Amino acid sequence: xxxxxxxxxxxxxxxxxxxxxxxxxxxxxxxxxxxxxxxxxxxxxxxxxxxxxxxxxxxxxxxxxxxxxxxxxxxxxxxxxxxxxxxxxxxxxxxxxxxxxxxxxxxxxxxxxxxxxxxxxxxxxxxxxxxxxxxxxxxxxxxxxxxxxxxxxxxxxxxxxxxxxxxxxxxxxxxxxxxxxxxxxxxxxxxxxxxxxxxxxxxxxxxxxxx
Numbered sequence: 001x002x003x004x005x006x007x008x009x010x011x012x013x014x015x016x017x018x019x020x021x022x023x024x025x026x027x028x029x030x031x032x033x034x035x036x037x038x039x040x041x042x043x044x045x046x047x048x049x050x051x052x053x054x055x056x057x058x059x060x061x062x063x064x065x066x067x068x069x070x071x072x073x074x075x076x077x078x079x080x081x082x083x084x085x086x087x088x089x090x091x092x093x094x095x096x097x098x099x100x101x102x103x104x105x106x107x108x109x110x111x112x113x114x115x116x117x118x119x120x121x122x123x124x125x126x127x128x129x130x131x132x133x134x135x136x137x138x139x140x141x142x143x144x145x146x147x148x149x150x151x152x153x154x155x156x157x158x159x160x161x162x163x164x165x166x167x168x169x170x171x172x173x174x175x176x177x178x179x180x181x182x183x184x185x186x187x188x189x190x191x192x193x194x195x196x197x198x199x200x201x202x203x204x205x206x207x208x209x210x211x
Contacts, residue, residue, distance in 0.1 A: 042060050042061070042062075042063050042208070044060055044175070044177075044208055045177060045178065046142070047137075047142065047150060047152075047175065047177060048137035048139040048141070048142050048143075048150065049137075050132075050134045050135060050137065050152065051135060051137055051150055051151070051152040051175060051177075052152075053152065053173045053175060053208075053210050057172055057173055057210065058171075058172035058173050058210030058211055059210060059211065060208050060209065060210050061209060061210065061211050062099075062167070062208075062209040063094070063206055063207065063208050063209070064092025064093060064094055064099050064100050064206070064207050064209075065092060065093050065094070065204065065205075065206055066090040066091065066092045066093075066102060066203075066204060066205045066206070066207055067090060067091055067093065067204050068088060068089045068090025068091060068102065068202075068203065068204075069088070069089050069090070069182075069200040069201055069202055069203065070085060070088050070148060070181075070182035070183075070184075070200075070201045070203050071085065071086055071087050071088065071089060071198065071199070071200050071201075072084060072085055072086065072184045072185070072198065072199045072200075072201065073086050073196065073197070073198050073199075074188065074189035074194045074195050074196060074197040074198075074199075075195060076192075076195065080190075081189050081190060081191065081192070081194060081195065082184075082189060083184035083185065083188075083189050083199060085184070086104070087103055087104040088102055088103060088104065088116070088203075089102070089103055089200075090102040090103075090203075090205075092118070092207055098121050099120070099121055099122065100118050100119065100120055100121055100168075100207075101118070101119050101121060102116070102117070102118050102207070103116075103117060103119075104116060104117065105117045105128070107128040107156060107157040108157060108159070109128070109156060109157035109158070110128070110156060110157060115128040115129060115130055115156065115157065116128065116129055116130070116153060116174075117129075117157075118168060118171075118174070118207070118209075119168070120161065120165060120167045120168050122165070122167065123161040123163065123165020123166070123167055124161030124162060124163075124165050125158075125159065125160050125161045125165040125166050125167050125168040125169045126157075126158070126159045126161075126168055126169075127155050127157065127158050127168040127169070127171040127174070127209075128155065128156055128157035128158070129153035129154055129155045129156060129157075129171075129173070129174050130153060130154060130156055131151050131152065131153050132152050132153065132154050135151055135152035135153065135154075136149040136150070136151050136152075137149055137150050137151075138150075143179065144179065144180055146181070146183050147179040147180050147181055147182060147183065147203070148176075148179045148181070148182035148183055148203060148205070149176075149179070150175070150176060150177050150178075150179060151174075151175065151176040152173065152174075152175055153173065153174045153175070153176070154172070154173055155171045155172055155173065155174065158170070158171070168209070170211045171209050171210065171211055172210050172211055173209075173210040174207055174208065174209055174210070175207070175208040175210075176205050176206075176207055177205065177206050177207075177208060178204075178205060178206040179203060179204070179205040180203060180204045180205070181201060181202050181203040181204065182201050182202070182203025182205075183201065184199060184201065185199045185201065
């Protein structure tokens, strides 16, 4: 064997070890930089009394930033008229990736009662939930002015996706926090002539999911 070839191979070994170590280090950094839903990587902000989710109720595992609208229709209300929410329409994102869609739909586990629902964009699993008693707050210490309430919702219906997708099928509670906008307009619903008027009001929020 050519002596120079042996020396070249021997001299290359330390270089290869350094290159491999560098590649592993980069891979580790990239992996840590990926969006993660591990419990210890999600920080839930302080919330008003009544909106906390206890350890017995569940552990946060997923959060999505919602961009969409709160959709209202003008209807008779008591002796007058008022806007009534008929559905939200929002897309939830994680690190600019669409992960969930949010809307109202009939809950098959409650005889098709209309509930807030979230459908996973990846596996089509779904959860329905309703606001718990005293689970809505517009406390100015937490909630921005002219923004929809922060909510604590309890899951009351689940469905796996068509291929047994289950990311949302074990959800116990959902919190709607960090809201901006979405409040019904103060005009356009004052008389019989206004009944049927619709308003689509932009809003953003963070939804925290527990299981």
